[in-house]
Amino acid sequence: METDAQKLASTSGVHIQMTYFEALVQAQMEEMERDERVVLMGEELSVHGGAKLIERFGKNRIWNTPISEGSFTGLGIGAAINGLRPVVDLSVSSFVYLASDQIINQASKLRYMTGGQIDIPIVFRCCMYSLGSLAAQHADRPYPFFMNVPGLKIISPTSAADIKGLMKSAIRDGDPVMVFEDTRLWPVKGDVTTDPDHLIPIGKADVKREGEDVTLIAVAGVIRPTMEAVSALAEEGISVEVIDPRTLKPLDHEAIKTSVAKTGRLVIVENAHCVCNVGSEIAAVMVEEAFDLLKRPILRVSAPDIHVPFSPALEKDFFPTKDHIIAAVRRLL
């Protein structure tokens, strides 16, 4: 099976190498070009990545907000109800807690509560920082909280091609979409199509590497240690299939089942804390719907139920590492 990057490379049209971050900016620029209702808002936008956008689209499309996460998020929601398609940048993902009332009580609910009278086409960007001694208030991975909220779509792509195609789908979507970007992926380069209409659908997982022995689901930034672990295991003749869910809600259950039908073994790796995370949900679904496919118990490799520490000495092995992942795979063989 080809990965999306391979599929892209084989399609007609121009492909260029760019980083994940560049692809993210390009996606927003193309959508702003395509649809004048798309506006960007957030703190310090013009400084962090937005300068190019202001030059091209002017200040009426890019808004530097005061430090008022709760209300500029609500402002974006009100603007979405009234004809715009805002992309709200919440910057460091821990700040989303300040905005969570507006995201949960307003954005996710109002379409339903008005019987479909209004639509809320809006994108919330949350950047997840992990390693780097930022300590617990700047290193959260809060996507599991929002998976428990009906009415939200949640994406967390891991490649340049995927963030471009999925970000564009998110902006064109008619409902609230949360984007959880792992900043460890920002500098990673990949092949990206220049076709401004190439979209990757929300809700579809991608097989990042084919394998036979174990299925490994890697969420967001852990794709990097996962790929390192898988390469090391391959040298020993252990063949691991790596799936990137890309969309966390709705999860692509079929893609996971298809892979587990082949391998019979499943490990889920992610940087979120271990209680009620994506791995918990996937494990529950697999037990309910595909128990007979499993030869061994499902394993989760995630962050412990402890806050992210400041000191590099404590932080070093806090998130899943290559060694943790290798050990988990071995346990299943």
Added chain:
Amino acid sequence: MRQCEGDKIPGWFHSSVGQEAAIVGACLALRDDDAITGTHRSHGHPIGKGADLNTLMAELMGKAGGICKGRGGSMHVADNSVGIISESGIVGGGIPLATGCAFSAKVRGVDQVTFCFFGDGAVNQGTFHESLNMASLWKLPVIYHCENNGYAMTTSVAQSHGQPDIALRAAGYGMLGVTVDGQSVGAVYEAAAEAVTRARAGEGPTLIVANTYRFDEHDFGMVIPGEPYRSVEEVEAHKRNRDPILLYRTVLLGEGINENSLRAIEYEVVEAVKQAVQFGLDSPLPRPETLPDYMFNSPLADHYGFGAGLERNDRHGN
């Protein structure tokens, strides 16, 4: 409320009786294409903005013919066809939405204004502070309209506001703040019309504080234990001397409108409400299989358990 007594209206029901002038006076200053946001106590706001009574009543009863198809209910009877973008059950929750609605008008270059209704309790939410600051900073065409009925549930303004003169807060945001008699529909209309003119001319937001009074309990049937937070005499005095409808009746009679014309209008209103009640009673209940309807604009149909979520754990017939 008789329907409430008869168990025809489920859930919490917050009556705005006593606050009619503070609501309708403001709505009269708006064009059809202007937007508003309401609160959990916003039955009067859609009526003031010209909504159809039938679908509002059916919504209160949780019927399929309700304006929100039985998904909203009393605290959320938003009728978007008359410009209501939301009614928020979260106190202060609608303030950023109204600000954003006005932001959209500014970005798109249209001369629509947004009227944001909230109560004295919402003034103490962070959303009030953050939103008024942004609206002033960007000169957004929004009017913040505080229906100050003196009590946030049972907590009085004196017990909860460091600065009980709410209009003074506007100065902190570089915004004009005015206080009006919220029981005078004429006074509310004049203040609202002036603020709307300023907003439409690009001169930015205004904070209006309409001092009013809630005649009924916080919500229908609520019993407050212990010492009463407001005296029976206080409530009765307001009903006797400060009923905005009776006050306006007196104004109209003074202006030479004859009693018969007023009675004709009152009769018309009673008939319209009776008809709305009948419409609500006749409207069918939503069918259980429609539970997931209206969740998404762009549903991802092939996704199991998403949107529908109806299968639950008995999806395999176990």
